[in-house]
Amino acid sequence: MKITVAGTVKEVADGLTVSQLIEQENVETPRYVTVSINEEFIESGTFETHILKEGDEVEFLYFMGGGAYAFYQ
Amino acid sequence: MPFTNEQLERYSRHIILKEIGAKGQKKLLNAKVLIIGAGGLGAPAALYLAAAGVGTIGIADADVVDLSNLQRQVIHSTNDIGKRKVESAAETMRAINPDVTVNTYYQFVNSDNILDLIKDYDFILDGTDNFPAKFLINDACVMAKKPLSHAGIIRFKGQLMTILPGEGPCYRCIFKNPPPKDAVPTCKQAGVIGAMGGVIGSLQAMEAVKYITGVGELLSGYLLTYDALKMEFHKIKLPPRGNGCAVCSDHPTITTLIDYEQAVCDLH
Numbered sequence: 001m002k003i004t005v006a007g008t009v010k011e012v013a014d015g016l017t018v019s020q021l022i023e024q025e026n027v028e029t030p031r032y033v034t035v036s037i038n039e040e041f042i043e044s045g046t047f048e049t050h051i052l053k054e055g056d057e058v059e060f061l062y063f064m065g066g067g068a069y070a071f072y073q
Numbered sequence: 074m075p076f077t078n079e080q081l082e083r084y085s086r087h088i089i090l091k092e093i094g095a096k097g098q099k100k101l102l103n104a105k106v107l108i109i110g111a112g113g114l115g116a117p118a119a120l121y122l123a124a125a126g127v128g129t130i131g132i133a134d135a136d137v138v139d140l141s142n143l144q145r146q147v148i149h150s151t152n153d154i155g156k157r158k159v160e161s162a163a164e165t166m167r168a169i170n171p172d173v174t175v176n177t178y179y180q181f182v183n184s185d186n187i188l189d190l191i192k193d194y195d196f197i198l199d200g201t202d203n204f205p206a207k208f209l210i211n212d213a214c215v216m217a218k219k220p221l222s223h224a225g226i227i228r229f230k231g232q233l234m235t236i237l238p239g240e241g242p243c244y245r246c247i248f249k250n251p252p253p254k255d256a257v258p259t260c261k262q263a264g265v266i267g268a269m270g271g272v273i274g275s276l277q278a279m280e281a282v283k284y285i286t287g288v289g290e291l292l293s294g295y296l297l298t299y300d301a302l303k304m305e306f307h308k309i310k311l312p313p314r315g316n317g318c319a320v321c322s323d324h325p326t327i328t329t330l331i332d333y334e335q336a337v338c339d340l341h
């Protein structure tokens with residue numbers, strides 16, 4: 001089936017779960033990524049059971065620091 | 074107050090823009106922007122906002138300029154090593170544009186001082202590098218209803234979003250809690266390409282200018298990501314505000330500010 005990941009259409013196996021997609025996409029911080037499907041966030045506890053459907057639009061949102069050091073006390 | 078001849082010339086490229094004009098330039102001169110962090114993101118943002126004639130710029134940072142900063146923190150020079158970053162940044166901004174009043178805050182942000190720090194400003198720019206500070210700034214801006222530009226950079230990537238409290242989603246709508254220490258890489262551990270701060274910090278300055286002048290559409294309800302290696306910008310549409318968010322929903326569960334444990338990259 002076809003899904004869209006970060007704006008790019010991809011062919012993936014039917015029945016693919018969000019966890020499997022995370023692995024396939026080599027997500028660097030799989031435990032701390034936020035996933036949105038069709039513009040809705042899904043609970044991180046459901047990644048293993050959530051099965052993707054044809055046409056799903058998936059986005060990975062990552063924590064990113066950067067900027068100035070020594071900021072917070 | 075009418076423009077002086079010098080101001081008419083200095084801001085002529087703004088004034089000639091039909092979206093800005095003399096009216097927009099007046100708004101900039103009357104505006105107050107607070108930049109938290111005089112580092113990779115705050116440095117370019119401060120340069121452009123000072124050059125644009127933002128009348129009052131606050132800059133908060135508790136660090137001093139280090140040699141390793143100069144690869145990306147373009148507001149500081151080699152001669153500034155050892156100097157307080159807020160002082161170094163203020164000197165550069167005043168040299169660029171004497172119209173700007175710079176307020177310096179040589180201090181850490183925490184739950185005791187953040188609300189007081191942001192209260193007199195129209196727009197807040199988050200240029201911090203660590204998650205406790207990012208969550209604190211987000212929550213404080215939501216509670217005080219202050220518009221905020223949030224950003225992050227690492228390696229060859231960067232991202233930003235504009236948060237309009239009460240209207241669009243906030244940082245905590247996406248990320249519920251800070252990650253544990255060392256769970257995600259920081260700039261110090263992973264590195265960052267110097268120009269990334271220039272790209273993303275300049276976009277933050279752009280959002281501040283647009284907010285002040287009321288021009289165009291703000292980056293509210295979206296997270297804009299930039300991948301320099303692929304040379305791709307990608308705009309991720311976010312779900313609407315609230316939706317169970319602990320701080321910005323109509324029935325928040327977080328109503329006081331939280332000092333999270335300090336992340337590892339904060340102090341050297």
Ligand SMILES: [Zn+2]
Nearest residue numbers: 243246318321
């Ligand atoms: Zn929120």
